[in-house]
Amino acid sequence: MTLLLTLGGIMMFLAVALGAFGAHALKNRLTEDRQKTYQTGVQYHIAHGLGLILFGLAAAQFGSDSLIVLAGWFLFAGIVLFSGSLYALSLTGIRKLGAITPLGGVCFLAGWVIFVLSAIQS
Incomplete structure (x- = not known):
């Protein structure tokens, strides 16, 4: 319990910080498409x-x-892989980083399925 709450708090702090960074520091540095990619990473984060x-x-x-x-x-793995790859993709423009994003999506899906299974067992 404590571990999940701690990780959640840290992830939320980072999400807010990265969201603010994207909205202010990157506003005029990224193309519109790359800004959208970055914001998708923040939303899922x-x-x-x-x-x-x-x-x-x-x-x-x-x-x-x-x-x-x-x-x-x-x-947690989904945040690192999905959001992390979108942050890296938007900042560097290296399209190959997009290949990592679906792995993060699968981690998100697996996490929610496992959570539901846990709830059913309780």
């Missing part, structure tokens, strides 16, 4: 940072079984 917090609260309520923690690790 925020959503899944909140998901980590939700998983931490669920673990506190229903017990921190290994499935909830596993689900949290998948969300």
Whole structure:
């Protein structure tokens, strides 16, 4: 529980900081397409940072079984792979980085499926 809440808080701090950085420091430095890519990374980062917090609260309520923690690790991996690749892609323009993004999406999906399975078992 504590781990998921801590990771969630850290991810939310980073999401807000990166969102502000993108809105202000990168505003005139990125093309419109690259700004959209960056903002997509921020949106998914925020959503899944909140998901980590939700998983931490669920673990506190229903017990921190290994499935909830596993689900949290998948969300964390998804943030790193999905959002991280979109940040890198938008900042560098290296299109090959986009090949990493779907792996992060799969991690997000796996995390939510595992969370649902955990809820069903509780």
